Amino acid sequence: MPAVRSEATSDLWWKDAVIYGVDVKAFQDSDGDGIGDFDGLAERLGYLAELGVTCLWLLPIMRSPWRDNGYDVADYFDVDRRLGTMGDLVELLRAARERGIRVITDLVVNHTSDEHPWFRAARSSRDNPYRDYYVWRDRPQPQPRGIVFPGEETSNWELDQATGQYYLHRFYRFQPDLNIENPRVRAEFQKIMGLWLELGFSGFRVDAAPFLIETAGLPGKSPDDPHAPLRHMRELLSRRRGDAILLGEANVAPDQITGYFGRYGNELHLLLNFILNQALVLSLAREDARPLAEHLRDLPTTPLTCQYANFTRSADELSLDRLTADERAEVFAAFAPEERMRLYGRGIRRRLPSMLGGDQRRLELAYSLLFSLPDTPVLLYGEEIGMGEDLDVPSRASVRTAMQWSDAPNGGFSTAERIHPAIVADGPFGYRQVNVRAQLRDPDSLLHQVGALIRTRKDCPELGFGEWRLLQTDQPGALAHQADWAGGSVAVLHNLAGTGCQVKVDLGAARVEEQLADRRERPLPDQAGPIPLEPYGWRWLRLHPPG
Numbered sequence: 430m431p432a433v434r435s436e437a438t439s440d441l442w443w444k445d446a447v448i449y450g451v452d453v454k455a456f457q458d459s460d461g462d463g464i465g466d467f468d469g470l471a472e473r474l475g476y477l478a479e480l481g482v483t484c485l486w487l488l489p490i491m492r493s494p495w496r497d498n499g500y501d502v503a504d505y506f507d508v509d510r511r512l513g514t515m516g517d518l519v520e521l522l523r524a525a526r527e528r529g530i531r532v533i534t535d536l537v538v539n540h541t542s543d544e545h546p547w548f549r550a551a552r553s554s555r556d557n558p559y560r561d562y563y564v565w566r567d568r569p570q571p572q573p574r575g576i577v578f579p580g581e582e583t584s585n586w587e588l589d590q591a592t593g594q595y596y597l598h599r600f601y602r603f604q605p606d607l608n609i610e611n612p613r614v615r616a617e618f619q620k621i622m623g624l625w626l627e628l629g630f631s632g633f634r635v636d637a638a639p640f641l642i643e644t645a646g647l648p649g650k651s652p653d654d655p656h657a658p659l660r661h662m663r664e665l666l667s668r669r670r671g672d673a674i675l676l677g678e679a680n681v682a683p684d685q686i687t688g689y690f691g692r693y694g695n696e697l698h699l700l701l702n703f704i705l706n707q708a709l710v711l712s713l714a715r716e717d718a719r720p721l722a723e724h725l726r727d728l729p730t731t732p733l734t735c736q737y738a739n740f741t742r743s744a745d746e747l748s749l750d751r752l753t754a755d756e757r758a759e760v761f762a763a764f765a766p767e768e769r770m771r772l773y774g775r776g777i778r779r780r781l782p783s784m785l786g787g788d789q790r791r792l793e794l795a796y797s798l799l800f801s802l803p804d805t806p807v808l809l810y811g812e813e814i815g816m817g818e819d820l821d822v823p824s825r826a827s828v829r830t831a832m833q834w835s836d837a838p839n840g841g842f843s844t845a846e847r848i849h850p851a852i853v854a855d856g857p858f859g860y861r862q863v864n865v866r867a868q869l870r871d872p873d874s875l876l877h878q879v880g881a882l883i884r885t886r887k888d889c890p891e892l893g894f895g896e897w898r899l900l901q902t903d904q905p906g907a908l909a910h911q912a913d914w915a916g917g918s919v920a921v922l923h924n925l926a927g928t929g930c931q932v933k934v935d936l937g938a939a940r941v942e943e944q945l946a947d948r949r950e951r952p953l954p955d956q957a958g959p960i961p962l963e964p965y966g967w968r969w970l971r972l973h974p975p976g
């Protein structure tokens with residue numbers, strides 16, 4: 430048994446956290462206006478605490494025209510009033526704290542909305558004091574990094590008619606890039622971070638981290654010391670609140686990943702692991718553990734004070750850009766056979782349950798992997814009940830539908846006649862079929878199994894804090910890994926294939942105790958021998974010293 434069971438209150442709490450990403454406007458509407466809000470989320474804290482969530486990640490909550498789901502900020506010092514007031518937010522933070530749940534939120538530093546007063550001032554004349562908050566050029570510049578949203582945008586440079594210059598926008602044209610080189614911009618963000626930290630947030634998800642530090646062909650973007658913006662953010666965070674974190678979004682090549690943690694572990698604490706996500710999806714599509722094993726083996730090690738954050742699904746398209754063209758085609762064929770299920774030629778705009786054909790065994794396999802793989806798991810709201818998507822909603826918003834609480838109108842999300850987010854009403858993933866209320870009553874539900882996985886994860890701090898390694902198996906479909914920490918050891922076995930197997934794996938002389946397994950549990954062999962795994966089966970084993 431490990432000497433220490435949990436470090437939930439230490440500065441390293443995030444190593445062992447269960448993070449839950451939630452779009453407040455789509456989660457629970459408390460006042461019947463059709464838009465989810467802070468009060469609604471606060472009402473659901475009991476549910477989240479019971480599920481085992483220890484950290485909420487609020488998708489953008491600052492004032493915004495919501496043309497990019499809030500990633501287009503118009504005021505960094507206020508919440509979007511459709512979600513509630515600052516007072517409501519503080520009440521939510523307090524109530525979450527009471528339940529032992531920390532809260533982080535998105536911080537968008539790379540760009541603002543074009544409705545932000547800084548940009549309005551900047552474009553009012555070439556000599557406006559805010560002009561240098563943004564990046565201006567007389568002509569469009571080369572675009573070595575391409576277009577982020579192909580088909581929706583054609584250039585990274587937009588002409589401002591009134592002043593006759595072009596401004597840089599790596600995302601939509603209504604999201605002008607900030608000039609992060611400008612000390613005044615940096616000073617603004619010190620104040621912005623200071624405000625939200627004082628309110629009680631435990632840190633930030635740093636949106637679009639690579640764009641903050643990129644230089645190539647994009648003049649004005651930190652040429653001499655590209656990582657300075659991340660380092661400065663980290664320094665401020667550490668000074669103001671030692672236990673707060675930066676969770677970074679950086680879908681970059683493997684050889685660039687470690688740079689984001691900083692040479693001394695002094696930049697991002699956590700980095701969303703896009704590469705692992707794509708390897709996982711490839712492995713699920715092939716029913717073969719080897720792509721996942723290969724990526725785990727090649728994963729650059731992190732400084733001790735840093736870690737990856739694993740996820741199965743984000744609120745964007747599921748990008749397959751790190752796979753080869755053949756691998757991508759394979760995943761498309763398996764999980765997004767129709768063109769309308771794909772986006773930007775690189776991603777899938779479905780949620781996992783529909784990709785896996787609603788097969789609960791495969792879903793539970795995916796979540797067993799999520800919660801047992803080394804590093805920190807991140808769940809997107811609704812994954813725990815197996816929510817699907819609405820492909821009639823354009824682009825990435827297909828997966829941002831309202832939370833399905835019950836079979837009441839609007840899935841119990843809101844009493845309004847018209848609601849702001851879309852909701853999946855019909856078909857096998859509609860709210861009458863898939864909802865929290867029904868699954869709470871059903872001991873065989875996905876919700877119950879995800880809860881069990883999270884509880885077991887919490888009993889295995891080795892997985893968050895420990896040293897881990899892959900164990901050799903003799904089956905292509907089987908993945909086995911072991912984590913050790915503070916005298917405790919845990920091994921987890923998965924069968925990604927749809928046929929059962931007996932897997933040979935060396936667990937040393939340990940006495941093996943089953944912690945949790947898929948529902949089709951069979952006894953473990955008495956002594957070291959092959960371990961049976963059901964089709965898509967999995968077993969979490971605690972290893973005790975022999976004797």
Ligand code: NOJ
Nearest residue numbers: 497500537600636637745
């Ligand atoms: C990443 C976010 O996840 C995405 O939704 C957004 O469009 C871009 N960053 C730009 O902020």
